[in-house]
Amino acid sequence: MRRKLITREGHQKLKDEVDYLWRKERPEITKIVTWAAALGDRSENADYQYNKKKLREIDRRVRFLRKLLDGIEIVDYHPQQEGKVFFGAWVTLEDDDEKTLTFRIVGSEEIYGRDDYISIDSPMARACIGKEVDDEVIVRTPSGEKSWYVLEIRYEK
DSSP, X not given: OOOEEEEXXXXXXXXXXXXXXXXXXXXXXXXXXXXXXXXXXXXXXXXXXXXXXXXXXXHHHHHHHHHHHHTEEEEOOOGGGTTBOOTTOEEEEEETTOOEEEEEEXXXXXXXXXXXXXXXXXXXXXXXXXXXXXXXXEEEETTEEEEEEXXXXXXXX
C-alpha cells in the first residue's frame, strides 16, 4: 500500500475543516433538526428532512477526514531538498513555445480548489521529481510526448 503524503499546511487545513464541521456547523444543524422535529409530522417537514440529510453529510465528511488524518504522513521541507524537485516544491517549467507553467507538488487531498497545485501522483509531478534547474522534463500525454524545461524550484520554509 502506498503512503499518503501531505504538506504541513495541507494537514492543518484538513484539521481546521474537521474542527469547523464538528464544533460550529454540526451543532447549528443539530439545533435546526431538533427544532424541526418538535414541529410534528417529520415525513412532510422539509426543514427536518433537508437538515437531517445535511447532518449525515457532515458526519460522513468528519469520519472520512479523521480516518485520513490518522493514516497520512506529513512531509516537511528539508535543506537537502534545495536545488531538486521533491514533494512540496514550487516548480516553474517552460516549453519549447516559451509558455510557462508554475505549480506546487502536493498530496492528492490538497489539490481541490487550487489551480496551482498538482498531485504527487500525476504524470507531470512524477516526471519532475528529482530534476534540477535547466533539466528537461518529458511528460507522456495522450497526444504524445511533451518536453518542458525546469526554470525555477523553490520551497516554502
